[in-house]
Amino acid sequence: MVSFKYQSVAQSLAQLIDKGTLKPGERFPSLRRTMRSYSVSLSTANQAYAHLEDKGYIRAQAKSGYFVTRPASHRLIEPSKTTPPETSRSVVFQAPYLEMLEHASNPAYVPLGCAIPAPSLLAAEPLNALQARLLRSKGQQLNAYGSAQGLPELRREIAKLMCLHGSTVSQEEIVITSGCTEALGLALQTLTQPGDTIAVESPAYFGLLQVLERLKLKAWELPTSRDGIDPSALELALKSGTVTAVALSSSFTNPLGTMMPEPVKRSVLKLLDRYKTPLIEDDTYGGLGFGGCRPAPFFSLPHETEIFYCSSFSKTLAPGYRTGWIRAPGRIAQITKVKFSASICNPLAPQLALAEFLSSRDFERHVSRMARTMETNVARARRAIAQSFPAGTRVTHPDGGFVLWIEMNKNIDTTILYYKALNQNICFAPGSLFTASGLYAHCLRISCGDVWSDALESAIHRLGTLACEELGNQQSEETFRLPSISRTD
Known part of the structure; x- marks a missing residue:
């Protein structure tokens, strides 16, 4: 869905990178060339380039123009189709949803938990x-x-x-x-x-x-x-x-x-x-x-x-x-x-x-501005996840809203990860909150609704590091677990 001219231009240019026509490290077409090629104003071209920068496709280099940097988020695969049991279940909550709501209003915690936009964006x-x-x-x-x-x-x-x-x-x-x-x-x-x-x-x-x-x-x-x-x-x-x-x-x-x-x-x-x-x-x-x-x-x-x-x-x-x-x-x-x-x-x-x-x-004007901000936030968060989370991590690629669902190795228990993250003042929503069937213990949801900042990006990187450490701990336990020995006398 494309409604603004700059989005159409950005999408067309992004395809040149996605298809390999322009490769990482290559010089990106100049603003003036894009203005001529697409018959757009300098303002529209600037908006398109800012959009591509936000998504990680290109980067500006002082006095040298723009260069291609294929976004790390392209390495991310979307989560597989879920497979819950084909039956009904009673719902019994044991996950820390009330804690998460309290942490959402506590400025000491990085707000990746509750799906609430930052007050300044509202x-x-x-x-x-x-x-x-x-x-x-x-x-x-x-x-x-x-x-x-x-x-x-x-x-x-x-x-x-x-x-x-x-x-x-x-x-x-x-x-x-x-x-x-x-x-x-x-x-x-x-x-x-x-x-x-x-x-x-x-x-x-x-x-x-x-x-x-x-x-x-x-x-x-x-x-x-x-x-x-x-x-x-x-x-x-x-x-x-x-x-x-x-x-x-x-x-x-x-x-x-x-x-x-x-x-x-x-x-x-x-x-x-x-x-x-x-x-x-x-x-x-x-x-x-x-x-x-x-x-x-x-x-x-x-x-x-x-x-x-x-x-x-x-x-x-x-x-x-x-x-x-x-x-x-x-x-x-x-x-x-x-x-x-x-x-x-x-x-x-x-x-x-x-x-x-x-x-x-x-x-309508306010919601339109919010949607553009959330699109940028989601793209930045996906890029940070790709850079920091364990290999094989899967992440949704939504077309709207401001939440991301992250699926990791099944050896990772995100409820344990949740409490470890709280010790570093990071709050997120463990996957076990979102099911009545005991599923998604290896999944989590983060909110991208806050104002983007270095602190927010750093928190996602720290969360990814914690996930890597948790996976390493689990794999170490598997490696050093001695097999049972059957004896015959």
Whole structure:
């Protein structure tokens, strides 16, 4: 997906390196030559070269121009398709997810753990200014309970935003929630009873698994690759007759960052239509695509099955505002009742501030800037991983979002690695957080949502060194383990 001219130029030039036309160490075409060849301005050429530098394709040398440096990230292979067991499992959390949340807000730790963007990359400043002004002018009215369904002004702006996906949405179909996790919980509480089974991606967002555990639901984990879930595996699960609902991310999933192609989404919807199984759609990261084009969510494609669409502003605007929403035509009365019993309503001031921000059209410009920043961060992180992590490490190559999934040698236990990294003030998410099946002990997820810095890059290198040391320790134990001796007298 390419939407800006500089991206198109950069992509074309990158292909010259990828195909071997330009080799590492060779002089790269000058800016003026690129301007002539592609009929672009100096500004566009500069942007393209900056983009290539960020991705590690080229480097500038003082008074000598640019030179090719094939990015180390090209040596990285993407993780293989996952193979979870073809059955449902109860969800029991034993991994340190609460610790990780606490470390995320502790400035002493390098923030590779929680998938939360740096405050300076979010829209906290304009939103806080809006909220302060609103509190000065309407303080008494805003210091009150609101509707459990949510502020009409905010629901109206969200409906407008969702209509851009090509599907008519009414504000009356929307309930405001405390983030996307509450939206997922409301959908599950509306659809299920304790003991029911939900089909999910594997690895799955640990917040969803946490909700399944709280509601005493089982998880049927589906094999997942770069193109999302395997539809044939989904059909197998649906044929079992035990799956009450399916919960999937629309695009740039957490933790794999995968973008399910539209034809696969259509295949999934046909299966759900055939088996009359509802879909719970999580589209939290959909706006953070690297090509400037937002992938079509499930609800905007032809379907007959019931879809509960869930999203939030936590990854794009303000995680501290805890504002998300659920769209569920025909179920609003049920969902509002459950919402009221859980938390009554969301605070009014943050809702009104968000509504005004969305109506100003600053939202789209802000998210576009964020997506470009995250694309650069992800490329830099992949390059650092390739330079430092053990040979054979596999890393996702996402098309959006800001998380990376790292698969290492199976002798490495990332929960042990997690505690060793904490001793060096580095926090990440161990792979065991993202499954109910005891899988992914050799995997981990890092967040690339912070402002890139030498300290951040150094932390990734240190984490890679720790992983190498851990692998070396395990291999040493294997080498010096004496075989058993069978004796015959």
